[in-house]
Amino acid sequence: MLQQYFYWKRKAEGFLSGSKYWAWPVTIVALLARFAFFAYPSGDYTQFLQPWFEELKAAGGLAAIGLPVGDYMVTYLYILALLTYLPLPGIVSIKIVSCVGDLVLAIYGMRAAKLLTNSESTARAAYTALLFLPTVLLNSGAWGQCDSLYTAALLACFYYSLRQCPKKSMLAFGAALAFKLQAIFLAPFLFYLWLQGRVKFRHFFLVPAVYLLAILPAFLAGRPLADLLTIYFRQTGTYTQLSMGAPNPYAWLGSLHVSWLTALGVALGAAAALATVYLLCKKSTAPSPLLLIKAAYLFALMLPFLLPRMHERYFYPADVFSVLYFYSADTPQKRVIPLITVFCSFFSSCRFLFGWAWVSPALLSLPLLCALVFLCRDTLAAAP
Template identity: 50%
Template structure:
């Protein structure tokens, strides 16, 4: 507590000025991209917004408009009351999430460097990552929303606030299904008794609370409870422009291969969880950040039906990881370059890289990350027993 207080006292006016200027520059950068209309906006978001507006805004949240969870439609419904361009409004909300995301990255990095400028630099890096800028300001996607909640989850784990961490994960889960990339991470911490099992009741509780307004307004309760089940059946392609394990099969649509791939991913995660559970070690902030990044990369790498933007979480956690381990900067470089290439490929049709080569680079990244994690876990194998005995 004293360290945190002392670190806050050491924040200088230059630091605040830097944050203000870098935030302004980041917002201005995004503003110039606002006129871009992505395919996702033209095919989905524009129609969703128009439907909500034509049917009374919040009065229309009970309609089955799209394949997202209701909280996103609540946000869109509120935006319909504002007399501004719908494209700009949608992007502005996503951009606001960029700043929340950068804030939690700053908080996480500042824990490692109290009173020093690394946290502010991490904030700036996140705001100017190509995948972050393009996702919200050009693509009109909302990946920063669920990712901001997951970074809050990571931050609260680092400061030993497990209930807040689970609550943050629950919020991420009702925003996007991709929050499950962190699910094995939380499960491991439950097994290691860093998170109490009863805390997990927050996940279904937040889910139920998030769908109640839509249910009251007339939407089928069954549809609301099975949004993610329906969503998971929408796409049949094994790989959608993402450099992962299935990039080597090309643009193949195969239901048997897809089902087998999901089981394979489950088996791989189970083996990793078993190994991490059985090994004796003290859970430190370094280990938390490393395991968080490992699952953020591993899940979209081994799961089928992944989209090109599903390394978004890995990009952000890799920035935190790079600040915690400056000698491992390559991990962040590989992830962020790979994501930027996949994003540019989708948005602008720039096929200027071999997708399989990037997949190999990410695989090597995973192997090196596992090696690094195992070295961390082996540094103090008996400390946990000593602490338990005390």
């Protein structure tokens, strides 16, 4: 079956490289696939996004950005406020924004794949794969979530790190962090780049600068500065269960509320990330592009797997980076790792989205653990 998969993959790449207008049919079909889910109201939309949208609309759209609406970062609330002026149903306009994020994500993924493989057809195949990646398609089309926005910025951060443009890379990371706290999953990767001399310490100040710039409109509109600076701190206390549906070891503990286990899990995740950075620095002094994609993918997969209180969609960045790893892998066997990642993430997402109660996040954590172990070994082996 794996041989048949790669046969059809080569066929698809041949089609993609045969026309300069290849992007149009791919993009149109991808958008139509998302439109098919537009009428579906996910739990997140009905419980959070729709009430926030209606509250902003009732309060005057942009005139309401100074109000404490919802618990998302204000950057996304600005977008919701702008959407209230469109003559479209809220669910449609919200999902359109996420679809735009998908396109930006796919474009940066294509550019990064071109740098990694030096192949135009592979870059186009990566663009296609990212648009049709199940978790990406469902996140915007059915879920209505905005994970594509911050992950697109993370991909831009990675792309500019390949090009050794540290300022642009840190600005992109700052933009990602200005949308979602989960952008922090790539922080160990940037720490590694700093230790390797590819990023200067002064460049890190661009991250809080972007954050401050993002909260400025809400501050000028009347929202207290202390409230704006502590949005993410409050978010971390919203859910206290060790497991929030993510396919990681905490899924075996159900919905327990144990504070000391939470602290232990955070310490474990931080220690594992720092240990990985140390080993990478010890083994390599000049990271290759191939090592960089492996490291970025590893951290994006490792942290949501080891940290407690993770939701299923927190593996979204890992799914996206897995595509770049897939197309840059030097052996077919290594391509099984991203397939496992996407498989586990897809089924855990469907469990939340469509009520697939028969899906067990605990059982899914086992193949994901295997993928993480093999990815870790492959990453460390790539460091000469």
